[in-house]
Amino acid sequence: MSALKNVLDELRKISYLNGAEALLSWDQETYMPEGAGTARSNQIAYLSTLTHNTMVGGVMKKNLAELVDLETGDIRDESLPEMEQRRVKEIWRDYHHAAALPADFVEEFSKHSSMSQQLWVKARKANDFEMFRPSLEKTLAFKHREIGYLGAMDTPYDTLLDEYEPHMTSAKVTVLFDEIRARLVPLIKDIQAVKERVDNQLLRQNYPVAQQWDFGVDMLKVMGFDLKYGRQDKSAHPFTTSTYPTDVRVTTRLHENDLKSALLSTLHEGGHGLYEQGLPVEEADNPFGQAISLGIHESQSRLWENLVGLNRHFWTFAYPKLKAYFPTQLDGVAVDKFYKAINCVQPSLIRVEADEATYNLHIMVRYEIEKLLINENYPVSKLPELWDDKMEEYLGIRPDKNANGVLQDVHWSFGAIGYFPTYTLGNLYSAMWFNQAQIEIPGLDEKLAAGDLMPLRNWLKEKIHRHGRSKSAAELVKEITGQELSAQPFLDYLEKKYRGIYGL
Amino acid sequence: MSALKNVLDELRKISYLNGAEALLSWDQETYMPEGAGTARSNQIAYLSTLTHNTMVGGVMKKNLAELVDLETGDIRDESLPEMEQRRVKEIWRDYHHAAALPADFVEEFSKHSSMSQQLWVKARKANDFEMFRPSLEKTLAFKHREIGYLGAMDTPYDTLLDEYEPHMTSAKVTVLFDEIRARLVPLIKDIQAVKERVDNQLLRQNYPVAQQWDFGVDMLKVMGFDLKYGRQDKSAHPFTTSTYPTDVRVTTRLHENDLKSALLSTLHEGGHGLYEQGLPVEEADNPFGQAISLGIHESQSRLWENLVGLNRHFWTFAYPKLKAYFPTQLDGVAVDKFYKAINCVQPSLIRVEADEATYNLHIMVRYEIEKLLINENYPVSKLPELWDDKMEEYLGIRPDKNANGVLQDVHWSFGAIGYFPTYTLGNLYSAMWFNQAQIEIPGLDEKLAAGDLMPLRNWLKEKIHRHGRSKSAAELVKEITGQELSAQPFLDYLEKKYRGIYGL
Secondary structure, eight states: OHHHHHHHHHHHHHHHHHHHHHHHHHHHHHTOOGGGHHHHHHHHHHHHHHHHHHHTSHHHHHHHHHHBOTTTOOBSOTTSOHHHHHHHHHHHHHHHHHHHSOHHHHHHHHHHHHHHHHHHHHHHHHTOHHHHHHHHHHHHHHHHHHHHHHOOOSSHHHHHHHHHSTTOOHHHHHHHHHHHHHHHHHHHHHHHHOSSOOOOGGGGSOOOHHHHHHHHHHHHHHHTOOTTSEEEEEOSSOOEEEEETTEEEEEEOOBTTBHHHHHHHHHHHHHHHHHHHHSOGGGTTSGGGSOSOHHHHHHHHHIIIIIITTOHHHHHHHHHHHHHHOTTTTTTOOHHHHHHHHTOOOOOSOGGGOOTTTHHHHHHHHHHHHHHHHHSOOOGGGHHHHHHHHHHHHHSOOOSSGGGTTTSOSGGGGTOOSOTHHHHHHHHHHHHHHHHHHHHSTTHHHHHHTTOOHHHHHHHHHHTGGGTTSSOHHHHHHHHHSSOOOSHHHHHHHHHHHHHHTTO | OHHHHHHHHHHHHHHHHHHHHHHHHHHHHHTOOGGGHHHHHHHHHHHHHHHHHHHTSHHHHHHHHHHBOTTTOOBSOTTSOHHHHHHHHHHHHHHHHHHHSOHHHHHHHHHHHHHHHHHHHHHHHHTOHHHHHHHHHHHHHHHHHHHHHHOOOSSHHHHHHHHHSTTOOHHHHHHHHHHHHHHHHHHHHHHHHOSSOOOOGGGGSOOOHHHHHHHHHHHHHHHTOOTTSEEEEEOSSOOEEEEETTEEEEEEOOBTTBHHHHHHHHHHHHHHHHHHHHSOGGGTTSGGGSOSOHHHHHHHHHIIIIIITTOHHHHHHHHHHHHHHOTTTTTTOOHHHHHHHHTOOOOOSOGGGOOTTTHHHHHHHHHHHHHHHHHSOOOGGGHHHHHHHHHHHHHSOOOSSGGGTTTSOSGGGGTOOSOTHHHHHHHHHHHHHHHHHHHHSTTHHHHHHTTOOHHHHHHHHHHTGGGGGGSOHHHHHHHHHSSOOOSHHHHHHHHHHHHHHTTO
């Protein structure tokens, strides 16, 4: 077992480096002085290089080679217990990915991404796609090199998808997305045809941010987010990070004239945060203490944001609490009216502001474009038109400008292509989890209505969090639900809920 | 020059690691969740190990050896320009220190210090010296090993002193301290004999912390502390740190019933912060971009805290601003009364609460005890009695308990022996700087009275900050003042000021 011990020692070093890098990045988005950007990029880049070098270094290579075939990942030491074999396989997966990418490629691409992201900020502000185009073209060239190093899977795009959602294929995603589209588009059309609009203007009154913050913290506590091992701060874009399972940090943003934004982002990031806090701390330095995939991570945030945070039972408990913070603004607003307001469905241009139904159409637009860019070398110059056409096709609205269209998301600017589908996969997983939780937790609705969220949180920890990467996403779904991943639970949930709200 | 380039490349890596480590430590004292301590210690320890390994690693050793004799520090490459030779000498100084300490000693001592510091917190709280004694004895054993590795200078204690104040000797310190004692003890006696006491109770009213904070930030801005490249936060013990000259962080603590504490700590840390921000960013990764010594660093904090912050002219400007924050509390209090209150001299038990005159006697007590411990193996078991005797001898008061005596400071708990003298050295330097600034900045008093502090800040940057470690402390003193380091300017300043305030 000494080879395994040596491998785990190397991973411990990587874990410490990752923790430090996470804090540097967290600080960059929360407290870092404006003028510290260049030095910070250099510090982060150097830690990344150290991490990469440790992962592919001589000690790791020599010891891992005693355990697996470094080319194929086949276990060499068959005497290892099955769980240890799994652990080694996951370590090998990370090793193999890192080793496939030459150090100079990693460094070059890291520098390009950083600059490209800064350029994107300017281009979006200036509503100038041409300013950003050459950089995006260069990003795509890097991505093609990356695929070359890693090897194309079923399609070149699948290689990228696999980095965010291991073992997922675009063939499977397409089937799922087609199913979603087939049922979602008519549902949204039906909703739009309803003459009596849901009034969500009540969410747009003046809501002082200090009270919004306090209510959010109350909700984090109710969810079981442990402030002894975590904290919440403010940032321009909400995110969750972890320097260790004992130090999990969520952020939110507060807008004085928008009650829904901070509320849902706090629940969303809180969901991510619970996953990170629920990972087994004794495995923190190896894959068994790490999240399975972005899709599974997103299933946790979506579950708390949507299945709980947009749930009528939950608001039986939460609405009086909210009203205590905003007695004037919500004076005379009954819980049902509030519930309808936060569940207003309306096609819109900006993904991050979309409701839970139309949101998935935004993802499909991006998914189709990503495949065209990667698998068919679709010309970047035609991207704005393609984007607008797809938006019109899927959501029935056409962006007024590129800043509200193809330039709206940060992801492509730093090379995150293949990432978007995991958002919708997260929605699909989340509905499957919630259905199963309904079966396994007696009286879950009543518990939500009483503000007793710990049974749900404990169920998620027991079923999902504590396993880290010791199971694949597909195994997890199968074990928990007895089913394969399917869009049906999510679509059933949406249809039932929104046909109810809109009286269809 | 390629050897030098390679050395500087290694130092750049160390700089990035140090920046990351500084942020991890800053966060530990400001925002880190309570439960994250163990992981954080491991992360910091690992980065320290990487730093040490890089400093004494093969690349550094091979390239530095082309430039200097690694044993003696004698320059080998005489073709280097003089300034580059100086730079190389300073790099060698750091290398030689790191290389002298075996890696296992560094790691062992690092673990011991961490535990010892935690034990000290408990022992102080319990007022139990015996609880702490064995740990302090072990610390001293480590220090003796350290001296063995580094080599004893004039005395064993000088080796430790040199780590904090390079090129300073205990022989010089003793001469300076004797001079201070000879003039300060009678001055303090004279002050104590004055019947009409200075009223400092007005500083002990209720001062809401939010306004204290705002006034402190106003003062940081007036001093020229640049919030684009720095920030202030709260912590239990005020400190200054820097992840890079573009990211300098000061902290303060706020007490609702103590106006002086936060005020002076903000000016003090602001002074440290200005030094860090004034270091040349283009040299940030090598000694020319680093502070000379703790004494010189402390001269910057003391200058702003005492020479400015306790200066009558400064309060002509600042008092109306302060009064605007606290109109009720300071109602009817004239500026002269306030000035006297913040300058109240009174022997007391706790160093960090001492006034600027008696403060130095606290340092002398520690200095003498440190020398006894290191040079004469004075028994640790007798330390409480020795402490109390010295306090009585120097300050005329005897601690009521060890928590207010020998257990009050954190320094010895983590092995910082030889550190204390730099506090008083800082006072001596600061008076010399301020005298020279008075000569070189026309109308400095009027400028302070008008709140125009930038000429002073720019003078300090020009004369001190921008040079980093390209000059030694002694060279700096000589170049700026034309004199050797002397206690006379500081003592003249104290006598003139306090004889005035107390009408002696």
